[in-house]
Amino acid sequence: MFSGKTALITGASSGIGEQMARQLAAVGCNLILVARRRDRLNALAGELVSVTVDVITADLADPEAPEAVFAQTQAAGRQVDILINNAGFGFQKPLLAVDQLGMVDVNVRSLLAMTQLFAVPMVQRGQGWVLNVSSVSAWFPIPGMATYAASKACVLHLSRALHEELKPAGIVVTALCPGGTRTEFSSIARDRMDPDLEKAMMPADVVAAAGLKALAKGKAVEVPGALYRIMVALVRVLPASWVTRLAGKVMGRHH
Numbered sequence: 001m002f003s004g005k006t007a008l009i010t011g012a013s014s015g016i017g018e019q020m021a022r023q024l025a026a027v028g029c030n031l032i033l034v035a036r037r038r039d040r041l042n043a044l045a046g047e048l049v050s051v052t053v054d055v056i057t058a059d060l061a062d063p064e065a066p067e068a069v070f071a072q073t074q075a076a077g078r079q080v081d082i083l084i085n086n087a088g089f090g091f092q093k094p095l096l097a098v099d100q101l102g103m104v105d106v107n108v109r110s111l112l113a114m115t116q117l118f119a120v121p122m123v124q125r126g127q128g129w130v131l132n133v134s135s136v137s138a139w140f141p142i143p144g145m146a147t148y149a150a151s152k153a154c155v156l157h158l159s160r161a162l163h164e165e166l167k168p169a170g171i172v173v174t175a176l177c178p179g180g181t182r183t184e185f186s187s188i189a190r191d192r193m194d195p196d197l198e199k200a201m202m203p204a205d206v207v208a209a210a211g212l213k214a215l216a217k218g219k220a221v222e223v224p225g226a227l228y229r230i231m232v233a234l235v236r237v238l239p240a241s242w243v244t245r246l247a248g249k250v251m252g253r254h255h
């Protein structure tokens with residue numbers, strides 16, 4: 001379905017974004033790779049020789065970055081058929097221990113700005129795909145990781161609403177909600193991985209494939225992995241106060 005199209009992937013320098021780039025290249029989809037680490041993007045572009053690959057370095061914490069990325073694609077005459085808002089990060093830190101606004105800038109603000117910019121030409125063409133990477137953390141608050149969970153809840157709600165809002169214009173919007181996934185994220189998010197959580201980690205390529213498949217099918221929400229689908233089903237029926245306390249104990253504790 002995505003052969004011959006062009007996908008812009010934020011956070012393509014590692015983890016889930018890198019795996020999506022590899023999988024899209026394998027089906028003949030051209031790429032625009034966005035992240036801060038140019039060396040990693042160039043190395044990936046050098047490997048994916050079967051398709052056209054552009055590299056754009058940008059720090060998406062900068063409020064002007066989305067406009068700059070959009071302008072670069074326009075200047076290069078590249079049409080973006082598929083926008084993958086994957087860049088994001090989180091950490092286990094109490095609210096008062098460290099500034100958390102940068103997380104909101106990357107996880108929410110840049111995602112919204114990129115979607116607004118790139119959806120305009122998609123609507124004009126009457127076709128487009130937007131894949132927003134949320135998290136299972138979107139489904140419950142996490143004391144100790146409050147900002148991250150709330151930022152991903154925002155991505156999920158935004159995506160669900162935009163799925164309906166942009167459907168008449170021919171645009172698919174999908175939220176991918178991964179559970180624990182083996183990427184560089186876990187080393188940034190947690191100082192030391194809890195052994196119980198480590199066992200539940202999914203491979204990044206499996207999560208990436210689930211997201212791309214859901215996007216191709218036009219699904220609104222995808223939660224990869226049976227374990228995480230059960231988790232999401234349970235938190236929707238259990239008392240919110242109990243779920244919040246448990247999430248804090250399991251996912252938000254500090255080492």
Ligand SMILES: NC(=O)c1ccc[n+]([C@@H]2O[C@H](COP(=O)([O-])OP(=O)(O)OC[C@H]3O[C@@H](n4cnc5c(N)ncnc54)[C@H](OP(=O)(O)O)[C@@H]3O)[C@@H](O)[C@H]2O)c1
Pocket residue numbers: 010011012013014015016017034035036037038040058059060061086087088089090106133134135136177178179180181182183184185186188
């Ligand atoms: N791994 C998990 O357990 C898990 C679970 C649920 C959801 N997620 C979500 O999945 C997405 C991808 O994360 P991942 O697990 O693949 O982690 P990762 O390996 O750390 O990848 C994160 C990507 O985001 C990019 N990024 C981070 N901050 C950026 C910034 N300020 N500007 C531009 N790019 C930035 C990074 O590139 P540079 O450092 O080169 O800029 C990197 O390519 C994130 O949105 C994350 O919240 C992950």
